[in-house]
Amino acid sequence: MPVEEFVAGWISGAVGLVLGHPFDTIKVRLQTQNTYRGIVDCILKTYRHESVLGFFKGMSFPIASVALVNSVLFGVYSNTLLALTATSHQERRAQPPSYTNIFIAGCTGGVLQAYCLAPFDLIKVRLQNQTEPRMKIGSSEPRYRGPVHCAASILREEGPQGLFRGSWALVLRDTPTLGMYFVTYEGLCRQYTPEGQNPSSTTVLVAGGFAGIASWITATPFDVIKSRMQMDGLKGRKYRGMLHCMASSFRQEGIRVFFKGMTLNSARAFPVNAVTFLSYEYLLSLWR
Numbered sequence: 001m002p003v004e005e006f007v008a009g010w011i012s013g014a015v016g017l018v019l020g021h022p023f024d025t026i027k028v029r030l031q032t033q034n035t036y037r038g039i040v041d042c043i044l045k046t047y048r049h050e051s052v053l054g055f056f057k058g059m060s061f062p063i064a065s066v067a068l069v070n071s072v073l074f075g076v077y078s079n080t081l082l083a084l085t086a087t088s089h090q091e092r093r094a095q096p097p098s099y100t101n102i103f104i105a106g107c108t109g110g111v112l113q114a115y116c117l118a119p120f121d122l123i124k125v126r127l128q129n130q131t132e133p134r135m136k137i138g139s140s141e142p143r144y145r146g147p148v149h150c151a152a153s154i155l156r157e158e159g160p161q162g163l164f165r166g167s168w169a170l171v172l173r174d175t176p177t178l179g180m181y182f183v184t185y186e187g188l189c190r191q192y193t194p195e196g197q198n199p200s201s202t203t204v205l206v207a208g209g210f211a212g213i214a215s216w217i218t219a220t221p222f223d224v225i226k227s228r229m230q231m232d233g234l235k236g237r238k239y240r241g242m243l244h245c246m247a248s249s250f251r252q253e254g255i256r257v258f259f260k261g262m263t264l265n266s267a268r269a270f271p272v273n274a275v276t277f278l279s280y281e282y283l284l285s286l287w288r
């Protein structure tokens, strides 16, 4: 089993994560709180109330977990392709796998990464939604003092299943969209690369960026439901399950609820996934 794919997935994920976290915080707040009038209002309120630190809330756990999550995604993807087509990463330029196999490998990586991601993502979302300013004397204390305190409080108050709240929505968000993610990336690379050659850095950046946008646009409806389910339980239970969350969100806010955060998801997706794929391909070429 080629371990390089796992290591390259980890490092490239960390680079992308830091770059995209501020967008992610604003998106999560817009999806789960109804107190903001839009993106600009949310950015201004966050900055005024919490300073620039507010945009980076909840980033430490994703940084710690990205090694696991991204290496599982890229490692499982590549090793599933190896099992399906008997070609290694290096051989795939000369013998390109079919899009069906790429889609199946992407979906397999997506399901497994969703399970690893679930508890870390839930803690991230809970911390991102704390709007109390840090280090301001006289301001109210946030409910969670940090990621470890957050995990311990959830375990104590909501039980182990509390850490997996919203995980069905997460699996539904990530499975088909990650299949599509790799199909888009491969498709664009093939389109703009002469046969048998490796794609140029520009092609990798553009293909990675558009793969990110395409996958996040389609992922947004389940992303909204996932974030709402993850916040449920904080002040009692509002939703009886994923379907109830979908129905009640739709009843109260109409169809547009499923598109909340789509602009930010897309804006974040381009740079994050451009650098993720560029560093992934670069690292693999170093180890070849």
Ligand SMILES: CN(C)C(=N)NCCC[C@H](N)C(=O)O
Binding pocket: 013, 016, 017, 173, 174, 177, 178, 181, 212, 215, 216, 219, 269, 272, 273, 276
């Ligand atoms: C639509 N989905 C769930 C994805 N494309 N997921 C892949 C994650 C890539 C990168 N870490 C990111 O956060 O965009």
